[in-house]
Amino acid sequence: MKKSEKYNETSFSSVFSENIFNFLNEDQKNIMLSYSEKRIYSKYSALYEEGAKPSGVFLIKSGIVKIFKTNNHTGKEHIIRFAKSGDIIGFRSVISNETFCTSAKAIEETVVFFIPSSIFYDFIKENHNFSMQLITLSCKELGESNKFITDLALKSLRERIAEILILFYNTFGLDENNFIRITLNREDIANVVGTATESLIRQLSDLKKEGIIDLKGKKIKILDLKKLQKISSI
Amino acid sequence: MKKSEKYNETSFSSVFSENIFNFLNEDQKNIMLSYSEKRIYSKYSALYEEGAKPSGVFLIKSGIVKIFKTNNHTGKEHIIRFAKSGDIIGFRSVISNETFCTSAKAIEETVVFFIPSSIFYDFIKENHNFSMQLITLSCKELGESNKFITDLALKSLRERIAEILILFYNTFGLDENNFIRITLNREDIANVVGTATESLIRQLSDLKKEGIIDLKGKKIKILDLKKLQKISSI
DNA sequence: CGGCTCCTTGATCAAGGTCAAGACATGTGG
């Protein structure tokens, strides 16, 4: 199968590209989609909230979702990661049979397929490759989480910001003007690296002054990736 | 089966208590143990090092192991978690087929069963319940990691220390004198909550002055759990 | 007893948080 066919943007199955569902055959994919519910979330609307009982998993067709936890003491939120087209979210809570330990909110209009827990479970039970993929996925996420923990604990703010910009670049790529293809407000970026909005802004201004990045409103362009990598001490 | 039989300390199978191997029947447990290698690690010796290629997983029979990452820039280490009797470690890297992203070191004499990757894989393939347990386990760990990330990002040092003391209490319990049953040096505790040794010591001294904890050398006793919980803002 | 290692405390300093105010952009109703 050629890549252009496999990733045909207009077909239903395109949502399955590059994810754990690749281990399903076409029939299985169609069955799963036929049992799933297509949902459209407008900008800033919530897919699910911390503490709620999960009733299924979300397969993202298009858009970007932020996954975060809210500190019930201060009300401040901390963004754990972003999910985009092809990603599956909510499965952690479904599988460990706990209430959601995070909230998820669309940061731009987002289309998802909602797969009810029972259907998802059936596929795990009946398809060994599928469950293997799921183990692998959760282990990979676990590795990323561990890295994140260490970064927060050991790196300076400047280093963390450099690293997150590189991560955004790797994850979301560039638009036609070479700006990173994700639009976040300053508060959200601050909530990823675990700092105050003002502190983040100061660091971004510094990086701009040094000619390492460029800022145009909410859009960010990386001018000197090498330097950024050096700062993030990768 | 009565509890006293199930947790018989002298039997081989006692190491399987309360973990994912419970889904194996007695024959399967014996097979896995027969293919595994009993190893004894002395205090401070390494089970594995970050960057190495994993060749199997470690099932801990007795002792305590710290799992940490080292910042190759500053040389500082950050402890991600502790593993104790019944815990299985190293499976994340084995399953995602990556080099170890953490190091593991015994903080007291530790006995493990080392299970080679191939044997471990066979059990995943052939035992569906076992792989389901593994998914559940990694999802649970992922939930804990996410919590850890948020704590580091949003909580003050004092809150994090209160929380980690409660976690130690819940995980390791108390000895005959009501001290928490884990002996760590100050540096290790500091490396769990992500701070400098001196800062940790100051906070512990404060908690002692306030009558919330007691300190006897390396041993810690919780005197006022309620207050500690309030500080950790649970 | 001397030489370790680890713990503790004090003094100082820097990173980043907080508060306040102004700049800029965007949207709305008239």
Add this chain to the structure above:
DNA sequence: CCACATGTCTTGACCTTGATCAAGGAGCCG
């Protein structure tokens, strides 16, 4: 199209937290 309101971004001033450096103390062991 303007006037106004609202929300976000940015900068400055100040303050708090916790890191760093330095020195002394306690426990342990040959």
